[in-house]
Amino acid sequence: MLQKLIYYCQIKSIERICLSFIVIALKNFKITPLQTNLFKKLNFIYPWRSYQEKFLTNFSTHISDDHFHVIAPPGSGKTVLGLEIVKRIGKKTLVLTPTLTIRNQWEDRLQHFFTTDKNFKSVSFDIKSLYEITFSTYQSLHSFYKTFENKEDYFNYFKTNGIETIVLDEAHHLKNAWWKCLYDLKQSSSHTIVALTATPPYDSDRSEITKYFQLCGEIDDEIATPDLVKEQNLCPHQDYVYLSKPSDIEINYIVNFRKEIAAFIDELKTDETFKLFLQDHRFYKDPSRCIDELYGNPEFFSAIIIFLKSTGEIIPFEKIQILGFENEKDVEIPPLTNDWVELLLQNILDDRLNLLDYEAYLLTIEKRLKKLNILDNNKVNFIGNNRIYKSLFSSPSKLKSIVKIIDHEFQHLGNQLQSVILTDYIRNEFLNTPKNIIKSINKLGVVPIFQNLRVSIENKHMLAVLSGSLVIIHANLLAEFYLYENEDDYTIKPLECDAEYVIISGKSSSKSHLVAAITNLFEKGKIKILVGTKSLLGEGWDAPAINTLILASFVGSFVTSNQMRGRAIRSQINNPSKTGNIWHLACIDPTIKDGGRDLEILKRRFDAFLGISNTEENYISNGFERLALPKNITLENVDSININTLEIASKREDISKKWNAAIFTGNKLGREIKLYFQGKKPYPKQKKIYFNDAVKYTFVELTITLSFFLPEFLLKNLHLLISKGVLYFVYTTLAFLGLNFGQKAYKAIKLYLQYGIIHKDIEKMANAIMDTLYELHHFTTEKSTIKIITDLLHQGDVTCSIQGANQIESTLFINALNEMLQPIENPRYVIVKDVWYRKKLDIQNYFPVPQLFGDKKERCEIFLKNWSDHMGKSNVFYTRHLEGRKMLVKARLFHISGAIKEVTKKSIIWK
CATH class of the missing domain: 3.40.50.300 (P-loop containing nucleotide triphosphate hydrolases)
Structure with a gap:
């Protein structure tokens, strides 16, 4: 019995030792033997959407x-x-x-x-x-x-x-x-x-x-916005842009600034000293002696050539030949533009240590640039200095826009209006502005907006201000305010310029309660128009009653803009028919065709906004193009554009219909890239050129093939000619040619007629990228479920999208394709499709290897293999060696006029 007990204890000791080892091992792997969920008592008490x-x-x-x-x-x-x-x-x-x-x-x-x-x-x-x-x-x-x-x-x-x-x-x-x-x-x-x-x-x-x-x-x-609208977590909504004209003083300043720049460039072109200076520059005088430096900055060299050509200088081909061009026709020297002059002067000033002999002359140019407000912090800027930008961003013309929008929305919504206006600054200096000089306020901010609305609206009790340091409500609302708040917690002071309004100040402990109290009055509809700062109300503030939001903010990022916009698109309990109008403000630059800098920044912000289109084609997408505004915006068409925008915005029921229709055209967000049509002529005319090019392309291919095929075919089939007769031989030859080349020629002509060469190339590039992503294991989704779609739009742009891939895969794909379609900058590897007839047909031969594949030689070779399978035999050059640098510069100079244009646009589309 004692021996059995000893044996039992030994066994138990071994078990305890084993158990200890297991516990230690589990701890090393950060796993506890009986780990429990700390939050198992927490359970979501509502059904999930x-x-x-x-x-x-x-x-x-x-x-x-x-x-x-x-x-x-x-x-x-x-x-x-x-x-x-x-x-x-x-x-x-x-x-x-x-x-x-x-x-x-x-x-x-x-x-x-x-x-x-x-x-x-x-x-x-x-x-x-x-x-x-x-x-x-x-x-x-x-x-x-x-x-x-x-x-x-x-x-x-x-x-x-x-x-x-x-x-x-x-x-x-x-x-x-x-x-x-x-x-x-x-x-x-x-x-x-x-x-x-x-x-x-x-x-x-x-x-x-x-x-x-x-x-x-x-x-x-x-989580996609269309899904949220479908589930009624978000309400149907639309973005609108209200344009304003600068004041006469602002217009005169901008116009004079542009005239002075134009006059300066004209003087520079006739300045023999400047011309001699460029001719004596080492890049132009003897490019072969500074080849490495020139390869490092080909844009500077290009700017010198472009400027000299604009002065009537005949550019010797040997100046360009050093870059590896075999034919003068291979290089298209573009006309001189402000962008090229800006680039030229910037590089000259940056190169001053190598131009000490010309320091006195460069000093005179520098002084002239500063006098014209073109040079600021050693940066040459021909578009406009900070004074122009800030003048447009915070233009007082936007105060008038806000009044017009509020008036329009109140006409159509009446007492249903629940509007919030968000801006950047409070501007307390305008707090006690007399009524007769309010229209002369020249800054954008909470108080200027409040003052302009105060003297413009009839129902003054509707208006209030809510910011971190300033709260104003109509005196008639004090009784309602005190239903929920303790009077002892606040101090009340009448507004000096209008005693109908009061300023409410809370003690430090009650400031958060003050925000909640004013929000409560807004949610109950006692306040209809609330002016506030984006810092307080732009993120985290929740007021589902908002149905009209005006973004009068010009400071901030995409993120901030999207957060502010999110205040107006939330659904509202007991109001299933709610729609949200989001208004964006832009002051146009009358000297720029596309509207200028203020509108340009607004367009970029729209990359973060997903919404419904204003076009006949109903779709959900991000980006500015879905608003269908004219590409050229001038002082003459601003009023008509605004009238049309207000008319569309008044039809709120159409917003819901468009969302409901578009939601069911897709089930998932997809990424798309658009290549803008770069033709020198309108697309219908350019399409004819595509057709002619297609015929040339097919003819060249047939000619090259027949030159090799026909002699060999004659030799091998001579006995047929003798035994069967000439007629039989002709029929056989034509049948063979028809089978081998007729179908190919027909497809080529049809494809080029319908889409143009670039459409075909993009589809091939896309497949090469996708195959490489699979081979490098960046894609794990079943390949049979993924589809690449390319489309030609009526204005000549080409789109390419990927369907069936997950979020990460589609992002990698679109980013890689976008890199390939962009003008070449400084990739590690360049792919060259060196086919002579592609040059004749104005087809790009040089393509950057996407960074994802170009970080290592082995990955680049995998991409080259897949590229060659789809695009035909090509060569790849490593651009960090001398020969590769030479090829890189040649690639960058190939149709260099497109280097400063917007070439592509990435979009997110509900499909």
């Missing part, structure tokens, strides 16, 4: 790499989905937000949507006291980070307290200082990173975008 269910179904596959990066528009329930993700991960979590308001929303959503008693205790707002789930801000984390002299202590603090999941809300804020403390924390240990954003910061510079994706990981999933 269909798009949310789909999103959560895909979650488990995306989280496998400990990253989950999501694009979710305002109104998609991003916070609730974030909490569900936290619950499913089940680990101790730190949630970070950009503001206290958004931080508090997370805790509010947790208690109201995931518990039945609103009493989940394991919550903290203090980063110095971490609970199962801690809500804090990026500012708090950054401040906490700076308190540690030894950063290891900072890392160990979170490790010791068991933080394993970090949620980054509104992750687009993470680009600079806030990024550093988070990235260091991420690198210190294995954390699960969940990043949520409405708009990735694509408009930031390359280094900031790189940092952003290093922290957040690649985009895993995206």
